[in-house]
Amino acid sequence: xxxxxxxxxxxxxxxxxxxxxxxxxxxxxxxxxxxxxxxxxxxxxxxxxxxxxxxxxxxxxxxxxxxxxxxxxxxxxxxxxxxxxxxxxxxxxxxxxxxxxxxxxxxxxxxxxxxxxxxxxxxxxxxxxxxxxxxxxxxxxxxxxxxxxxxxxxxxxxxxxxxxxxxxxxxxxxxxxxxxxxxxxxxxxxxxxxxxxxxxxxxxxxxxxxxxxxxxxxxxxx
Amino acid sequence: xxxxxxxxxxxxxxxxxxxxxxxxxxxxxxxxxxxxxxxxxxxxxxxxxxxxxxxxxxxxxxxxxxxxxxxxxxxxxxxxxxxxxxxxxxxxxxxxxxxxxxxxxxxxxxxxxxxxxxxxxxxxxxxxxxxxxxxxxxxxxxxxxxxxxxxxxxxxxxxxxxxxxxxxxxxxxxxxxxxxxxxxxxxxxxxxxxxxxxxxxxxxxxxxxxxxxxxxxx
Numbered sequence: 001x002x003x004x005x006x007x008x009x010x011x012x013x014x015x016x017x018x019x020x021x022x023x024x025x026x027x028x029x030x031x032x033x034x035x036x037x038x039x040x041x042x043x044x045x046x047x048x049x050x051x052x053x054x055x056x057x058x059x060x061x062x063x064x065x066x067x068x069x070x071x072x073x074x075x076x077x078x079x080x081x082x083x084x085x086x087x088x089x090x091x092x093x094x095x096x097x098x099x100x101x102x103x104x105x106x107x108x109x110x111x112x113x114x115x116x117x118x119x120x121x122x123x124x125x126x127x128x129x130x131x132x133x134x135x136x137x138x139x140x141x142x143x144x145x146x147x148x149x150x151x152x153x154x155x156x157x158x159x160x161x162x163x164x165x166x167x168x169x170x171x172x173x174x175x176x177x178x179x180x181x182x183x184x185x186x187x188x189x190x191x192x193x194x195x196x197x198x199x200x201x202x203x204x205x206x207x208x209x210x211x212x213x214x215x216x217x218x219x220x221x222x
Numbered sequence: 223x224x225x226x227x228x229x230x231x232x233x234x235x236x237x238x239x240x241x242x243x244x245x246x247x248x249x250x251x252x253x254x255x256x257x258x259x260x261x262x263x264x265x266x267x268x269x270x271x272x273x274x275x276x277x278x279x280x281x282x283x284x285x286x287x288x289x290x291x292x293x294x295x296x297x298x299x300x301x302x303x304x305x306x307x308x309x310x311x312x313x314x315x316x317x318x319x320x321x322x323x324x325x326x327x328x329x330x331x332x333x334x335x336x337x338x339x340x341x342x343x344x345x346x347x348x349x350x351x352x353x354x355x356x357x358x359x360x361x362x363x364x365x366x367x368x369x370x371x372x373x374x375x376x377x378x379x380x381x382x383x384x385x386x387x388x389x390x391x392x393x394x395x396x397x398x399x400x401x402x403x404x405x406x407x408x409x410x411x412x413x414x415x416x417x418x419x420x421x422x423x424x425x426x427x428x429x430x431x432x433x434x435x436x437x438x439x440x
Contacts, residue, residue, distance in 0.1 A: 026290075054348075057292070102356075
């Protein structure tokens with residue numbers, strides 16, 4: 001089995017100019033801060049598109065990434081906790097697209113699950129429907145929301161085994177699971193890294209086949 | 223008692239034992255402090271918890287257990303965690319009994335504007351659009367008028383909408399108003415000391431008066 005354990009610096013080298021990068025987490029919960037910090041501080045890839053539920057808070061590395069001028073497009077559902085994303089939207093320095101949170105999750109799921117899109121009633125009658133196809137199913141209108149995919153996904157988990165099987169604790173699952181399915185290259189930062197077989201199959205939250213690289217950032221030995 | 227406490231005390235009376243409830247960040251979340259002792263609800267946080275408990279103490283703080291406002295919380299016995307796809311399947315799929323949210327404007331068709339002021343404030347809709355479309359019952363908790371004293375309850379919303387035809391009940395410091403589909407806004411309860419005229423004057427749409435009109439008791 002290939003060793004998936006690498007450094008954060010090596011992991012983020014996979015990000016190329018013009019790439020789309022998914023960043024897991026909900027505010028600070030499950031945010032892969034070590035990976036994003038490495039992307040900001042050790043790598044110069046430019047003209048990036050970022051897909052993130054909320055683009056974090058001012059205390060997180062994603063704030064510095066958004067502020068770096070290297071991010072040209074942002075897809076998110078809530079940006080009230082990152083004033084820099086709001087500034088980019090207002091000044092049009094970056095193209096910021098906002099989606100209902102459940103729609104954003106389903107667009108990513110569609111990208112990872114081989115679907116051509118999803119039909120949702122959410123956004124009907126609002127500016128969210130602008131430019132989108134509306135489809136009538138049994139007398140109710142739905143919006144066709146197209147899939148989102150990424151070149152690289154940066155996610156966070158509590159524990160990984162050598163195969164990349166992940167355990168994610170508590171409310172940190174959020175977007176980390178679905179983003180693992182929807183990118184060509186998926187890096188998980190984890191507190192712990194254990195031998196194959198040490199995670200009970202009943203407890204695996206994310207199958208290891210989705211995971212290309214593990215960056216161990218904690219000191220936990222289990 | 224301040225206005226916010228008055229509003230959330232009244233809203234807490236709407237919860238029935240066993241309800242799955244999602245409360246918006248801010249004033250709606252305060253309603254949990256006033257739920258009657260014999261009523262047990264399952265509180266959902268859309269970032270992935272069903273069975274949210276009281277706020278965490280300093281010693282209990284854990285970044286893997288936060289609510290949708292990013293605050294550290296605890297969980298109730300019987301709680302569970304899930305990812306965002308499942309969380310919004312619960313929400314969109316009609317498995318949430320009540321959601322309580324704030325609003326900028328509500329109109330007589332139950333249309334809701336709560337997420338942006340063009341050119342001024344665009345924080346994003348977060349989970350609000352999914353919640354109001356998917357929840358079985360949408361209750362709005364808000365001040366009756368805005369900071370300039372202008373009505374927030376209107377014939378037609380002016381701000382960009384969060385969703386159409388979704389609001390069932392509006393609770394303010396002045397009144398409880400129900401949206402009756404096809405008919406309009408029904409004044410059901412009124413704050414002690416106020417007249418129907420007082421409420422009508424502060425409202426930008428014509429109110430129907432419930433035959434069972436009563437005083438808000440909290």
